[in-house]
Amino acid sequence: xxxxxxRRLLQMIPLLLFISLLSFMIAELSPGxxxxxYVNPGKKPPTAEQLQQLxxxxxxxxxxxxxxFIWLGxxxxxxxxYSSRTHAPVMDEINARLPNTLLLGSASFLLTIILxxxxxxxxxxxxxxxxxxxTTFGAFVGISIPIFWFAMVLIVIFSTNLxxxxxxxxxxxxxxxxxxxxxxxxxxxxxLPTIALSxxxxxxxxxxxxxxxxxVLNQDYIRTxxxxxxxxxxxxxxxxxxxxxxxxxxxxxxxxxDLINGAFITESVFGWPGMGRLGIQAxxxxxxxxxxxxxxxxxxxxxxxxxxxxxxxxxxxxxxxxG
Amino acid sequence: xxxxxxxxxQIELTDNIKVKRQSQAGYIxxxxxxxxxxxxxxxxxxxxxFVAIFSSHLTPYDPLQMDTAYAMGTPKPPSWIHIxxxxxxxxxxxxRAISASEVSIGVGFVAVGISTIxxxxxxxxxxxxxxxxxxxxxxxxxxxxxxxxxxxxxTVNSFLKPSIYNIMVVIGIFGWMxxxxxxxxxxxxxxxxxxxxxxxxxxxxxxxxxxxxFLPNAIAPVIVSATIGIPSAILLESSLSFLGLxxxxxxxxxxxxxxxxxxxxxxAWWMWVPPGVLISITVIxxxxxxxxxxxxxDPTQRGRL
Numbered sequence: 001x002x003x004x005x006x007r008r009l010l011q012m013i014p015l016l017l018f019i020s021l022l023s024f025m026i027a028e029l030s031p032g033x034x035x036x037x038y039v040n041p042g043k044k045p046p047t048a049e050q051l052q053q054l055x056x057x058x059x060x061x062x063x064x065x066x067x068x069f070i071w072l073g074x075x076x077x078x079x080x081x082y083s084s085r086t087h088a089p090v091m092d093e094i095n096a097r098l099p100n101t102l103l104l105g106s107a108s109f110l111l112t113i114i115l116x117x118x119x120x121x122x123x124x125x126x127x128x129x130x131x132x133x134x135t136t137f138g139a140f141v142g143i144s145i146p147i148f149w150f151a152m153v154l155i156v157i158f159s160t161n162l163x164x165x166x167x168x169x170x171x172x173x174x175x176x177x178x179x180x181x182x183x184x185x186x187x188x189x190x191x192l193p194t195i196a197l198s199x200x201x202x203x204x205x206x207x208x209x210x211x212x213x214x215x216v217l218n219q220d221y222i223r224t225x226x227x228x229x230x231x232x233x234x235x236x237x238x239x240x241x242x243x244x245x246x247x248x249x250x251x252x253x254x255x256x257x258d259l260i261n262g263a264f265i266t267e268s269v270f271g272w273p274g275m276g277r278l279g280i281q282a283x284x285x286x287x288x289x290x291x292x293x294x295x296x297x298x299x300x301x302x303x304x305x306x307x308x309x310x311x312x313x314x315x316x317x318x319x320x321x322x323g
Numbered sequence: 324x325x326x327x328x329x330x331x332x333q334i335e336l337t338d339n340i341k342v343k344r345q346s347q348a349g350y351i352x353x354x355x356x357x358x359x360x361x362x363x364x365x366x367x368x369x370x371x372x373f374v375a376i377f378s379s380h381l382t383p384y385d386p387l388q389m390d391t392a393y394a395m396g397t398p399k400p401p402s403w404i405h406i407x408x409x410x411x412x413x414x415x416x417x418x419r420a421i422s423a424s425e426v427s428i429g430v431g432f433v434a435v436g437i438s439t440i441x442x443x444x445x446x447x448x449x450x451x452x453x454x455x456x457x458x459x460x461x462x463x464x465x466x467x468x469x470x471x472x473x474x475x476x477x478t479v480n481s482f483l484k485p486s487i488y489n490i491m492v493v494i495g496i497f498g499w500m501x502x503x504x505x506x507x508x509x510x511x512x513x514x515x516x517x518x519x520x521x522x523x524x525x526x527x528x529x530x531x532x533x534x535x536x537f538l539p540n541a542i543a544p545v546i547v548s549a550t551i552g553i554p555s556a557i558l559l560e561s562s563l564s565f566l567g568l569x570x571x572x573x574x575x576x577x578x579x580x581x582x583x584x585x586x587x588x589x590x591a592w593w594m595w596v597p598p599g600v601l602i603s604i605t606v607i608x609x610x611x612x613x614x615x616x617x618x619x620x621d622p623t624q625r626g627r628l
Contacts, residue, residue, distance in 0.1 A: 018466050026478055137360075140614075144606035146558055148565050149581060149599035152588055160589050261473035265562055279474055280566060283481045291478055298471035306469065 004314060012303055019303075020075070023295040024068050027288040075296075081289040085282075090293045093278060098297065100170060101274035104267070105259055107190055108197040116202045120209025121244070124217065125236055135206060142203025147262050151196040151269040158192060165191055168271040193270040197262050201255055208251055212244040246317055253309025256302050354619035361615020364608035371605060374421060375428040382418035387573050398591035408593035410583055419575040420597055426576040427557050427602070430491050431609075434556040437495025439549045442502025446541075447533050449503065450510025461507070464500045472497045476559065477568055485571035490563060494556050502548050509541030543620040550613035554606035561602050577602045 055061045059070060074081070080090040119139075123132040159167035166172065170189050177185050216222065217240050225235045264276035271277070279294035281287075356362050374381060401408040407416035449460040476493050483489040513519055513536075522536045563569030564578025565585075572579070577598040584595030 014462075015466055015469065019470065022470070022475075026475075029482060031482055140360075140607055140610055141603070144554065144610055145603045146561055146565075146581075146599065146606075148562060149595070149602065152581070152585065152595060152599070156588060156592070257469065257472065260471055264473055264477070265566070268566060280477070283477050283568070286481070295471060295474060295478070298474055299469060302469045302471065 001314065005311060008307055008310060012307065015303060016300070019296060019299040020072060021068070023292040023299075024071055026295065027292050028064060030286070030288050080293050083282075083287050083290050085285050085287045085290075090289050093290060094275065094293055094297060097273060097275045097278045100272060101263055101267070101276060104190065104193055104197065104272060104274055105263060107194040108201070108259065108262075111194055111198045112201040112205055115198070116205035117209050117245075117248070119202075119206040121213050121236070121241060123206070124210045124213035124244075127214065135210075139203040139207045142199050142206075144203075145199060147196055147200060148265050148269050150199050151192070151266060154192050154196055155269075165189075167192060170273055189272075193266050193272050196269070197259070197266045200258060200262060204255065204258075205248070205251060209244065209248060212247050213240060216240045216244045246313070249309055249313045249316060252312070253306040256305035256309075260298050260301055351616075351619045355615050358611075358615040358618060360611045364611030364615070367604065367608040368612060371424060371608075372428065375424040378422045378425040382415075382421045384415035384418040386414065386418040386422040386575050398587050398594050400591070401593050407597050408591070410591075410594055411587065416580070416593060416597065419580060420577070420601060423575040423577045423580060423598065424601070426487060426570055426574060427560060427578070427605070430487065430494070430560040430570075430576070431553040431557040433491040434494035434498065434560075435549050435552040437492060438498035438552060438556075439502050439545060441495070441499035442548075443506055443538070443545060445499060446503035446506025447510060447538065450507035450514075450541075451529070451533055451537060453511075453514075457507070460503070464503050467497065467500050470497075473559070473562070477563065477566070480563060480568050485568075487570050487574065487576075490560055490569055494559050498552060498556065501552070502545055505544040505548055506541050509544060510537050513537055513540055547613055547617045547620060550609060550616055554609035554613075557602065557606060557609075 052061075059067060062070070071081075078091065080094070082088065083090055083093055086093070119135050123129075123135040126132055155167040158165045166189050171177070171182070171185055172189075175185070217236075222235060222240055225239050226232075230239075260276075263274060264280060266272065267274045267276035268280045275294060275297060279291065279298070282290035282294060398408060398411050407420060409415055410419075445460050445464065449457040476497055479493050480490065483493070519532075519536055522532060527536065560569055560576065561578030561581065564576050565581050567579075567582055570576040570579050580598040581595050584591065584598070587594050
């Protein structure tokens with residue numbers, strides 16, 4: 001197990017290097033002169049000499065590959081550069097936003113599990129029943145509906161018309177709530193974005209759980225269990241259900257990119273102060289140091305998530321451990 | 324899959340059992356049409372494709388024509404003259420929705436066309452040559468799969484001049500991995516089959532092997548994955564446009580109609596409900612068809628929903 005873990009960690013290195021190269025290229029290929037973002041547009045334009053001076057100060061006179069390694073070295077020391085819009089360290093911005101994204105992501109993850117797994121099991125057990133057709137259709141709607149549009153529908157129904165839930169932000173502005181009141185306030189703000197972000201994965205996961213369950217129910221040992229007169233409930237929940245969950249762990253890793261892609265959209269519809277919204281703002285304001293960092297961190301989340309899924313899979317299924 | 328023989332033959336067997344013999348394509352169609360949701364999806368898509376192709380003849384108004392005197396700065400609700408209402412600039416929403424179908428469907432098809440070509444190329448090379456080539460190409464696919472694609476597409480798009488062609492290309496470039504994996508898998512499966520060995524032994528060239536012997540037998544999963552790729556591309560385009568980074572302004576796409584509608588979310592439902600419903604139905608239809616095709620192609624899946 002330890003050796004497996006070490007091998008997996010080593011495999012991540014080239015991947016992360018490639019991703020770093022890619023996000024460096026993003027800034028490199030971005031249109032416009034990079035030193036111009038340090039120039040105050042209100043003042044009169046700098047002379048060619050001043051620009052050259054700036055270039056030397058910020059190291060833009062060096063060749064591309066040298067700058068890449070300097071940048072990479074800085075990252076290893078925790079220096080991700082400065083936002084060209086707010087001039088705050090990029091790391092501070094990410095640190096302020098990443099926990100909010102993780103909160104939204106985990107909430108959505110939890111909701112997905114709570115909804116999708118029972119739906120999948122039920123529609124597999126009652127295969128070809130009315131319930132199965134309804135959930136199948138529902139799952140197709142879930143994976144097909146655009147998240148942002150579903151988000152708009154939710155906002156108009158539950159926020160604008162019914163007035164039950166807030167639609168923007170993470171906390172009620174102007175109220176400095178503390179303790180339990182604050183937790184409650186954040187939770188209320190969390191509900192709509194979580195539902196919006198989960199719709200796709202609930203659809204996909206319930207279908208997947210259904211086919212896993214069907215697969216397991218066809219196995220010989222289930223027939224044996226039934227044959228020796230075990231009641232159906234025990235067969236399904238004790239024997240079949242637990243094994244049907246193993247492949248779901250793979251899905252956990254596979255659906256992380258979707259979750260992160262969805263977070264970019266969901267956060268910007270609901271004004272959720274997370275990394276996704278930060279990233280979109282960074283793109284529209286052409287804040288490339290921030291764009292690079294958001295790219296790196298989203299990729300890192302996916303890579304680490306995949307690693308966790310693989311390790312869990314190995315821990316759960318002894319057949320993989322040997323290989 | 325051979326398309327040679329589409330007609331069904333009745334063969335009389337010795338013990339008088341009538342067996343229907345069908346061509347592969349006929350059999351796939353037979354399986355496909357049993358799935359009524361897939362069939363309904365196909366009918367919808369055929370109609371939609373016609374609407375998209377002839378959109379310029381079907382719009383009652385010019386989708387770009389503003390009528391500020393009519394709208395007077397606020398969206399006007401549906402009425403007999405504008406059945407989907409107008410936006411705040413007085414543009415007819417029905418005409419915009421129709422002409423947007425051309426953009427959305429077009430982006431979907433072209434983007435998936437691009438990603439399918441890249442996928443077939445990468446997958447064929449990896450599966451045919453194996454070894455180091457395979458290793459390198461599949462690692463690249465792994466890397467692409469763990470990239471935050473949506474964010475990268477947004478970023479790259481923001482560098483380029485806003486144009487619908489750039490969107491097609493960018494979406495295509497980031498979507499080839501699944502096809503490549505499938506094609507590779509099929510190639511590896513075929514490597515050990517006798518007719519491939521036979522073709523090799525008579526000295527068919529590498530290109531001939533790939534084009535004549537491997538690809539035609541690896542095409543079924545590619546068709547399925549392309550069918551499922553189109554709705555993803557349509558969703559991607561609409562997300563980009565919804566964020567204001569997609570199809571550029573005067574041109575209508577369902578996504579940027581939603582972008583416009585977002586500012587009038589509370590008071591003008593007719594600006595954002597129809598395009599959202601259209602995207603959803605189109606994507607559902609493609610997914611139904613894709614699902615139906617997968618089951619029809621896959622003998623082990625037959626009979627499953």
